[in-house]
Amino acid sequence: MIDAIIFLSLLLSGYLFGQYFERRHYKSILKREKGSLHVPLLTLKTAPSGLKSCDAALVTGSVVVSVDYFKRFLAGLRTIVGGRVKSYESLVDRARREAILRMKEQAIDRGAIVVTNVRIETSSISKGQGNAIGSIEVLAYGTAISPHQV
């Protein structure tokens, strides 16, 4: 009985907090994405021709996010029946976009006009630890190209 109450309240608080933070995060992501549209991100390894004599620097953005209790339970149920783990998809999507945004904001701070060779890497922090907190790190990095200051 007590166990059931604890479980249900964890599930409910996981849901309420998780949804609240997710909504707030998406709002901020959308706003910042719109605000940084003027700097294109390229996956090309080399800078576009004509920009050869510019400043180049490594920019990185890294994010660590944790799954909430509700999402974890939902994903656990998915391991039985299979299918899209939708509860994790939004989590990873947020982490990826946040990492790119942080990288991009760093590039904009340097006065970059384009970021080339953009790469994204993901690693699980709690890998192989069974019931440990399911957290992931997303790292985005690239080369920020800014015009020479004259």
Place this chain on the structure above:
Amino acid sequence: MEYEPKIVPEGINTSREHPIREFAVLVSGLVVVIVLVTSLLAVSTDFLIQYIPLEKENEWFANEMFTDAEVPEPEPDINTLLEAEVEQQLQQLIVELQDKEKTGYRFIVNLLHNEVPNAFVVPGGQIFVTSGLLEVVASENGLAMVLAHEMAHQYHRHPLRSLGRGVVLSLVLMVVSGVESDGLVGSFVGNTALLTSLSFSREQEREADLLGVDLLMQHYGHASGSSEFFEAMLEQPQADTETPEFLSTHPGIEERIDLLRNRSRQSSGDVTPLPEVIGRYLEAIENS
């Protein structure tokens, strides 16, 4: 080529489905499957157990559990002597209550030194009665009802059925939790299966109440005093009437009292007082 800033549309990498909806679909679907599988397993073990001959059961469980032999006592004091006498009385009561048409059933009664009023039966027909139970019943009829209820369990072969069901379910759950590494979902599956199997336990209690009161009426000719034990349980300070029935192994006490009171109303009579040795025994353990 000119760079034209564009916003990427949403919902490519994520789903628009509301998480609550997904949760409801998954949980209700799984609950239905677990309840079905558990019921199927329980019903089929129940079905198979009847093919285990009674002699086999008595043979497997020939060794009595928790007998006093394990606790060697240097010299029998007055209490152990009284205890043996009480056990003899209870055994006598069981012989009188027995259904003469059902042969092959073996009953052994053991007194347990415990304040909590309780009685239970294990496979092989060994019945345990606590000293606390002797304190709460007011008449021999009340005590006989408890014994008859436990005997009815054995007549229906409930102890072996429960054991079989428990073994099969825990085996299946072990396989499931072995495959399912997430403890959260494993315990969700386990608890749902457990709650499902409780309904079988409650059904057994109802069956035992019905047959038990029949045995009681066969012996005394009436059902008076049959609800004594349950009425006493309601008055216990630790009486648990809050737990909802679906979480419990037994049906609600009120429901059981109602059934027995109905029977007593249909055929009532004078209750027999408790054997006086029980009073002496209770007094002796009170003093020691």
